[in-house]
Amino acid sequence: MNRSVVSSSLILAALGIGPLAAQAPQWPERAVRRDIPLTSAIRRAFAAGTRDSTGRPGPRYWQIRTDYTIEAALDPATSRINGRQSVVIHNTSPGPLSQLALRLDPNLFLGNTPQSAPWIPAEVTDGMVIGRLAVDGRAVVLGGAGRQGPTNQPPAEPTASGLNTTLARITLARPVAAGASVRLEVDWSFKVPGGPGQGHRMTMRWADSLYQPTQWYPRVAVYDDLRGWDPELYLGPSEFYNNFGRFDVKLTVPGGWIVSGTGVLQNPAEVLTASARTRLARVLESDSVVTVVGPDETGPGRSTAPGERLTWHFVADTVNDFAWATARQFVWQATRATIPDRGRVPIHLVYLPDRARLFGDAGAIARHALEFYSRLWFPYQFPQLTLQDGPSAGMEYPMVINSNRGAADHEAAHQWWPMVVSNNETWYGWMDEGFNQYMNILSDADAEGKPANHDGDGQSYGRISGNEAEPPMMWNANYAGPQFYGFTTYSKTPLMLSMLGGIVGDSAVQRAHREWGRAWLFKHPSPWDYMFFMSRALKQDLGWFWYYWLFTTESVDGSIAKVATVGSRTVVTVRQDGQMPSPVVLRVRFAPSGPRIRLPANASPVDSLTADVRYPVDVWFGGSRTFTARLDFGGRKVESVIFDPRCRFPDRDPSDNAWPRSTPSPCPRG
Numbered sequence: 001m002n003r004s005v006v007s008s009s010l011i012l013a014a015l016g017i018g019p020l021a022a023q024a025p026q027w028p029e030r031a032v033r034r035d036i037p038l039t040s041a042i043r044r045a046f047a048a049g050t051r052d053s054t055g056r057p058g059p060r061y062w063q064i065r066t067d068y069t070i071e072a073a074l075d076p077a078t079s080r081i082n083g084r085q086s087v088v089i090h091n092t093s094p095g096p097l098s099q100l101a102l103r104l105d106p107n108l109f110l111g112n113t114p115q116s117a118p119w120i121p122a123e124v125t126d127g128m129v130i131g132r133l134a135v136d137g138r139a140v141v142l143g144g145a146g147r148q149g150p151t152n153q154p155p156a157e158p159t160a161s162g163l164n165t166t167l168a169r170i171t172l173a174r175p176v177a178a179g180a181s182v183r184l185e186v187d188w189s190f191k192v193p194g195g196p197g198q199g200h201r202m203t204m205r206w207a208d209s210l211y212q213p214t215q216w217y218p219r220v221a222v223y224d225d226l227r228g229w230d231p232e233l234y235l236g237p238s239e240f241y242n243n244f245g246r247f248d249v250k251l252t253v254p255g256g257w258i259v260s261g262t263g264v265l266q267n268p269a270e271v272l273t274a275s276a277r278t279r280l281a282r283v284l285e286s287d288s289v290v291t292v293v294g295p296d297e298t299g300p301g302r303s304t305a306p307g308e309r310l311t312w313h314f315v316a317d318t319v320n321d322f323a324w325a326t327a328r329q330f331v332w333q334a335t336r337a338t339i340p341d342r343g344r345v346p347i348h349l350v351y352l353p354d355r356a357r358l359f360g361d362a363g364a365i366a367r368h369a370l371e372f373y374s375r376l377w378f379p380y381q382f383p384q385l386t387l388q389d390g391p392s393a394g395m396e397y398p399m400v401i402n403s404n405r406g407a408a409d410h411e412a413a414h415q416w417w418p419m420v421v422s423n424n425e426t427w428y429g430w431m432d433e434g435f436n437q438y439m440n441i442l443s444d445a446d447a448e449g450k451p452a453n454h455d456g457d458g459q460s461y462g463r464i465s466g467n468e469a470e471p472p473m474m475w476n477a478n479y480a481g482p483q484f485y486g487f488t489t490y491s492k493t494p495l496m497l498s499m500l501g502g503i504v505g506d507s508a509v510q511r512a513h514r515e516w517g518r519a520w521l522f523k524h525p526s527p528w529d530y531m532f533f534m535s536r537a538l539k540q541d542l543g544w545f546w547y548y549w550l551f552t553t554e555s556v557d558g559s560i561a562k563v564a565t566v567g568s569r570t571v572v573t574v575r576q577d578g579q580m581p582s583p584v585v586l587r588v589r590f591a592p593s594g595p596r597i598r599l600p601a602n603a604s605p606v607d608s609l610t611a612d613v614r615y616p617v618d619v620w621f622g623g624s625r626t627f628t629a630r631l632d633f634g635g636r637k638v639e640s641v642i643f644d645p646r647c648r649f650p651d652r653d654p655s656d657n658a659w660p661r662s663t664p665s666p667c668p669r670g
Contacts, residue, residue, distance in 0.1 A: 028623020055533025119236030434493025502648025
């Protein structure tokens with residue numbers, strides 16, 4: 001049939017004209033989607049048995065491991081770090097590896113690589129300079145030259161490409177068999193950028209006296225069951241996705257310079273003074289703050305052991321990154337935290353003397369964070385924590401937070417996600433930053449000795465929903481755009497969990513989240529693992545909830561359309577104009593006198609004259625936008641009704657949620 005004829009016929013039918021009009025289907029007012037969308041990646045994982053709908057690691061779950069040995073030296077005169085490293089890559093996947101992928105984040109500072117506004121590198125450098133690459137002792141041809149034979153065949157020699165980008169590839173001459181290991185050796189150098197950059201990690205030093213290197217060595221990218229080698233470039237704002245493994249790191253700096261970092265110092269007798277070692281031995285004795293190296297102790301033989309150059313040796317096992325800091329005149333203080341079921345761990349603080357005001361109570365804040373989150377989720381997993389002063393005052397790595405008091409709680413929380421429960425931050429930043437924002441609310445309330453309050457948070461999303469610039473949370477955060485990156489990655493998750501708490505209870509949300517975290521200790525969960533696990537743990541079909549919060553930018557937009565009295569009943573008509581459904585929760589206020597109040601089975605008392613009545617979200621699944629609640633409380637007169645009394649459901653205009661309209665909101669807007 002001619003396409004124009006079909007189109008004309010459908011248009012006439014839509015207008016109620018012509019022979020097709022009588023047969024036009026009657027669509028529901030609102031079609032509620034109730035399932036969780038599955039991408040090809042997660043479908044493959046389900047089929048392979050590495051993940052499944054329980055939300056736990058599947059029976060065939062695997063992840064590769066990378067073990068690093070790094071020797072690096074800092075030259076303050078040139079602000080350059082020269083390094084040599086070997087990485088043993090354990091191929092625990094079920095198939096061979098024909099390539100290796102290397103993250104070369106310092107190439108962001110080349111000035112000609114992609115980056116995301118408004119992150120601005122402090123200076124243009126020569127990036128990550130690779131001097132030598134070898135695979136199992138076999139030299140790698142650099143720059144992609146030297147390939148021989150057809151392109152679908154392995155090269156005669158291992159060949160590297162993309163060394164001037166933030167994600168390089170090494171095509172192997174011999175694939176790494178499943179269950180086998182390969183050793184990658186790299187000689188490299190990197191100028192530590194300094195200057196007026198904008199955004200975390202864009203400035204890594206103050207002049208030539210303090211260095212805070214981050215993403216400072218060539219890192220092997222993650223190879224997982226979802227996408228193979230992680231394909232994401234480093235653009236600046238989005239953070240990381242790293243393998244777990246062991247780090248054995250030796251850092252050589254001028255004598256007198258204090259070094260802090262991930263892991264446990266292996267050679268204190270070689271780099272510390274006797275007095276510093278004595279003070280360190282007292283740190284775990286009480287909650288008091290011990291000064292290990294004071295502001296008046298500077299230079300070789302006073303702040304450190306004597307010597308023109310000293311090598312600090314750190315080891316960390318089962319971590320997914322390594323960060324460090326060093327300065328000519330660090331003050332070093334330490335205190336402790338007492339971790340439930342694990343005991344006492346030291347908290348170190350290193351900072352410049354003139355910034356002491358920013359660290360006065362930082363140790364106490366970090367202690368509270370480690371102890372509170374250990375009770376909330378699971379015990380802190382590492383042997384120490386260090387707060388490092390420097391230009392990046394809000395960044396996290398295993399056992400290390402680049403922070404003063406200002407972000408100490410938030411950055412310490414990252415020791416749970418992604419440092420232990422290690423999601424793909426680059427793609428799904430809400431699974432670490434968003435979870436942190438939620439738990440920071442709990443920690444802040446605990447520190448003040450009061451219950452956490454999530455009322456109003458979920459409702460507030462209604463004021464944002466519908467903005468065309470907002471990407472869904474399941475959109476790749478690396479490309480979320482500067483306008484909404486912060487909101488989608490950080491701020492929206494607490495709003496989502498506020499609504500979930502309004503459905504199942506906040507304590508139930510936290511219990512399920514705790515169980516999920518423990519199931520994925522030192523593993524790489526995906527959003528689907530979280531969604532399926534939480535639904536099962538909460539014993540509810542929450543597909544609709546996850547779909548609308550994570551895959552769309554829709555809202556509920558509820559209202560009380562009408563209230564009428566019919567005999568002894570009060571009939572309340574609730575309307576939802578948004579695409580996202582919600583349970584119907586009505587707070588009913590009764591007249592102070594009248595027949596005895598009789599509550600139905602779906603009602604619970606708030607006080608002697610107030611009750612909450614609940615209807616499940618299922619009432620919307622038939623497609624109607626209105627629901628009629630017929631309330632019978634034994635003839636007692638109803639004075640007011642409020643929809644969503646805890647203000648948990650996204651609503652563009654909460655002023656129509658009450659009857660009469662003059663009824664004050666229990667959660668007035670801030």
